[in-house]
Amino acid sequence: MTPHPHPRSYDAVIVGGGHNGLVAAAYLARAGRSVLVLERLGHTGGAAVSGRPFPGVDARLSRYSYLVSLLPDKIVRDLGLDFRVRARTISSYTPTERDGRPTGLLVGGGERRTRESFARLTGSDREYTAWRRFYAMTEHVARRVFPTLTEPLPTRDALRRRIDDADAWRALFEEPLGVAVEEHFADDLVRGVVLTDGLIGTFADAHDPGLRQNRCFLYHVIGGGTGAWNVPVGGMGALTRALTDAARAAGAVIATGHEAVRLATDGRTAEVTHRHADGEHTTAARHVLVNASPHELAALTGGTPPPPAEGAQLKVNMLLDRLPALRDPLTDPREAFAGTFHIAEGYGQLAAAHARAAAGEPPAAPPSEIYCHSLTDPTILAPHLAARGMHTLTLFGLHTPARLFADDHDTTRDRLLAATLAQLDAHLAEPLADCLATDADGRPCIEARSPLDLERDLRLPGGHIFHRDLSWPYAAEDAGRWGVATAWPNVLLCGAGAVRGGGVSGVPGHNAAMAVLEERPGDRPVSGAPGT
Numbered sequence: 165m166t167p168h169p170h171p172r173s174y175d176a177v178i179v180g181g182g183h184n185g186l187v188a189a190a191y192l193a194r195a196g197r198s199v200l201v202l203e204r205l206g207h208t209g210g211a212a213v214s215g216r217p218f219p220g221v222d223a224r225l226s227r228y229s230y231l232v233s234l235l236p237d238k239i240v241r242d243l244g245l246d247f248r249v250r251a252r253t254i255s256s257y258t259p260t261e262r263d264g265r266p267t268g269l270l271v272g273g274g275e276r277r278t279r280e281s282f283a284r285l286t287g288s289d290r291e292y293t294a295w296r297r298f299y300a301m302t303e304h305v306a307r308r309v310f311p312t313l314t315e316p317l318p319t320r321d322a323l324r325r326r327i328d329d330a331d332a333w334r335a336l337f338e339e340p341l342g343v344a345v346e347e348h349f350a351d352d353l354v355r356g357v358v359l360t361d362g363l364i365g366t367f368a369d370a371h372d373p374g375l376r377q378n379r380c381f382l383y384h385v386i387g388g389g390t391g392a393w394n395v396p397v398g399g400m401g402a403l404t405r406a407l408t409d410a411a412r413a414a415g416a417v418i419a420t421g422h423e424a425v426r427l428a429t430d431g432r433t434a435e436v437t438h439r440h441a442d443g444e445h446t447t448a449a450r451h452v453l454v455n456a457s458p459h460e461l462a463a464l465t466g467g468t469p470p471p472p473a474e475g476a477q478l479k480v481n482m483l484l485d486r487l488p489a490l491r492d493p494l495t496d497p498r499e500a501f502a503g504t505f506h507i508a509e510g511y512g513q514l515a516a517a518h519a520r521a522a523a524g525e526p527p528a529a530p531p532s533e534i535y536c537h538s539l540t541d542p543t544i545l546a547p548h549l550a551a552r553g554m555h556t557l558t559l560f561g562l563h564t565p566a567r568l569f570a571d572d573h574d575t576t577r578d579r580l581l582a583a584t585l586a587q588l589d590a591h592l593a594e595p596l597a598d599c600l601a602t603d604a605d606g607r608p609c610i611e612a613r614s615p616l617d618l619e620r621d622l623r624l625p626g627g628h629i630f631h632r633d634l635s636w637p638y639a640a641e642d643a644g645r646w647g648v649a650t651a652w653p654n655v656l657l658c659g660a661g662a663v664r665g666g667g668v669s670g671v672p673g674h675n676a677a678m679a680v681l682e683e684r685p686g687d688r689p690v691s692g693a694p695g696t
Contacts (some may be wrong), residue, residue, distance in 0.1 A: 259492055303333050345358050488593070
């Protein structure tokens, strides 16, 4: 816990020390602004952290967020971050049973192997050809859209012109994603693999007319201009450490254990009241950047909260003594778990799970996906654990909205975890339980977090990992030039709830800093701000 910082006035106070707040702090401090970061918890990072969840076991897991795609190289270069990612050799593996035999779809490991896997599953080259065509379209969109994330917001028409592909615009921006999936693909399992990128942390059907699934899909396929999802070397905590170091080296003051409780502003100057172990303190600032949800901003200012948000995922971390064998004899588990391992994510299965959850019942066959960080980056394990062949598994369950947990949280979470693992076990040659490591107290190394757990631990509204439904990456009403504006000129959103927020990207932190820095010199804060 950091003691109370001595200065009572700063150019910028940042509420929340998650990765976006640290990005903003580093940019502003490097530009010569005085910056104070207030973090409620005893550490920085928010959801982008690593931890040792299992007592007596030296394994540092990315407990909440785990892969990197949307973090621009520009931010890494600009801030001189000591941070690296590694590409996964396999994109995905989806087990299934066809004609009474276990098989699966392996994507990755080279074009020949992927084509052969499609042909073995579907009996022809049709689906593979459609796959290549579809993802050529998304890659074209990615190359055009991703660079705009760290630029002032384009208008909708300007972004459409930049994409310059009427069919792609229609498929991704105008019609429900299910239309494009069904137009391109015939196989139920292939359709499901494509659709899953539209459902991560988003509770929607393929044909939801509100197009939430489209926005989610878009952010999942544009990262880096390619859509690739990479493994952070050292775990997600390595990014937080690099950002914390960069912000402090530039002169930012980072105060952990300081919870912002009130924000008052007249639009030119502001005061942030924050609570610490030694009492409440008030700090003045010209700008306040809120690296928290729009719901938290409303609570700080006494304003009207936005519509309720609802997360829809079950997050599970595991440590294994060994990777389980698969029922599919043609696939090595080291390859299957290196990419995204899809479970119960056929197109029909996803629709059934959504319909059941929308009716208020936990899915009978919960869809989920798993990946193994330690196959690509063993540095998160102590050397003696890696030498023994131990591995991490991270599971992300879909279509488990917060509403399901409202009445009997622990029982529902335990039931969903058991049902989810049963779906995985159906494709394994041995029960996963037999492969789980045990901690120092002899308990299995597995932890599950529901949306309500995430709301409690991280103050994500309704457990929504994006703070609210994702926005389109173009100009929105009241979002301002950079997508970070609020009702007050000197209060900016710099977290996932901003336009072009969501995911581990640093983009809203960068954009909030740019909004501050492009002000005219005459708009800089004065030394006589309230509270000095």
